[in-house]
Amino acid sequence: MKRISYIVFMLGLIASSCMTAAPKSGTNKDLSMVVGTYTNGSSKGIYTFRFNQIKGTALLLDSAAMLNPSYLTPSSNGKFIYAVSEMPDSTAAVYAYSFDKRVGKLHFLNRQLTFGEDPCYVSTNGKEILTANYTGGSMSVFPLRKNGTIEPLKKLFHGQTGGPDSVRQKTPHVHCTIFSPDGKYIFATSFSADRILHFELHPNDIVPHLSKQSTAIDSDSGPRHLIFSSNGKFAYLISELSGNVTAFSYSKEVLKRIQVIAADTLHARGSADIHLSPDGKYLYVSNRLKGNGIAIFKVNSVTGTLIKVGYQLTGIHPRNFNITPNGKYLLVACRDSNIIQVFQRNSTTGLLSNMHRNIIVDKPVCIKFVH
Numbered sequence: 001m002k003r004i005s006y007i008v009f010m011l012g013l014i015a016s017s018c019m020t021a022a023p024k025s026g027t028n029k030d031l032s033m034v035v036g037t038y039t040n041g042s043s044k045g046i047y048t049f050r051f052n053q054i055k056g057t058a059l060l061l062d063s064a065a066m067l068n069p070s071y072l073t074p075s076s077n078g079k080f081i082y083a084v085s086e087m088p089d090s091t092a093a094v095y096a097y098s099f100d101k102r103v104g105k106l107h108f109l110n111r112q113l114t115f116g117e118d119p120c121y122v123s124t125n126g127k128e129i130l131t132a133n134y135t136g137g138s139m140s141v142f143p144l145r146k147n148g149t150i151e152p153l154k155k156l157f158h159g160q161t162g163g164p165d166s167v168r169q170k171t172p173h174v175h176c177t178i179f180s181p182d183g184k185y186i187f188a189t190s191f192s193a194d195r196i197l198h199f200e201l202h203p204n205d206i207v208p209h210l211s212k213q214s215t216a217i218d219s220d221s222g223p224r225h226l227i228f229s230s231n232g233k234f235a236y237l238i239s240e241l242s243g244n245v246t247a248f249s250y251s252k253e254v255l256k257r258i259q260v261i262a263a264d265t266l267h268a269r270g271s272a273d274i275h276l277s278p279d280g281k282y283l284y285v286s287n288r289l290k291g292n293g294i295a296i297f298k299v300n301s302v303t304g305t306l307i308k309v310g311y312q313l314t315g316i317h318p319r320n321f322n323i324t325p326n327g328k329y330l331l332v333a334c335r336d337s338n339i340i341q342v343f344q345r346n347s348t349t350g351l352l353s354n355m356h357r358n359i360i361v362d363k364p365v366c367i368k369f370v371h
Helices: 002-021
Strands: 031-037 045-052 057-065 072-074 080-085 093-100 105-113 119-124 128-133 138-143 155-158 174-179 185-190 195-200 209-216 223-228 234-239 244-251 254-262 271-276 282-287 293-299 306-313 318-323 329-334 339-345 352-354 364-370
Touching: 031 072, 045 105, 057 105, 072 119, 072 364, 080 105, 080 119, 093 119, 119 174, 128 185, 138 174, 185 223, 195 223, 209 254, 223 271, 234 271, 254 306, 282 318, 293 318, 306 352, 329 364, 339 364
Parallel strands: 174 223, 271 318, 318 364
Antiparallel strands: 031 045, 031 364, 045 057, 072 080, 080 093, 093 105, 119 128, 128 138, 128 174, 138 155, 174 185, 185 195, 195 209, 223 234, 234 244, 244 254, 271 282, 282 293, 293 306, 318 329, 329 339, 339 352
């Protein structure tokens, strides 16, 4: 009897040890990865992959033909994918696809014209679709149907000029349109005016209202992409022309500047994308045109301020990049190298190591994970 009790006790210890060592549920499961491209080469359009979060490897699953799907976003439940067709004319549009993430299959649902040239960003809150139209200098607003399809354009908001760059800020450009963490506001980067535009979303009202409030950025900045911390207390903006990251505290529509720090010290005027690690401890920014790479910052969780801790060189023209939900890998879409590079993250230092497991894709420019 004592021997049986001892065996049961030991088995319990082993089980407890295994349970302690096991990763949190879902943190290491395979991901569906959706990649947008430019199609002026050999690319067909959108590609889907299965990405292994343990090994850092990818398997091609499917593709969908469309012109210049340069930016895309999944719905919160992963059942739909929305992609812009970045065309410089009246054919510019936003596309809706149903998505079977188990096998990576995309099925075209419908598309709607953006009435703004070169849409370069798309976001959704499940009720509306927003596109930022770069050359059109506008933000398009579309209602969404319950079946995932997009209704025709409901409202078009135009950006402004005012920045000093006589070439790149000569006409209005809108580069990013995102919803606030509480879902009550929309923020759009007005690239040529060096401002962030604010819009209010009222309950049961599809059309946002332009707020009297906006946020001024340093002159000659060219604000590009804006993100929020997971707790909603801070926001971070990367400006393309200045190459600076502007850190803000955030509360009830108010973006209060707390810091400006350089991500592009070479002043190449080509900074692109910005993301926080899933644990919020590190912030990453991509730079192009000179010194192609990723600037790495450590985040002060209390104040939201940043300290630069490293720089990782990448392939040519790193545009969009993304971090796996478990925080283990950072993937970079290097447009002119025709690869997606896979870097392993050191969760303690934030630094990156090239895994040399390149994913070959012609002109990749957007990476999204669906899980």
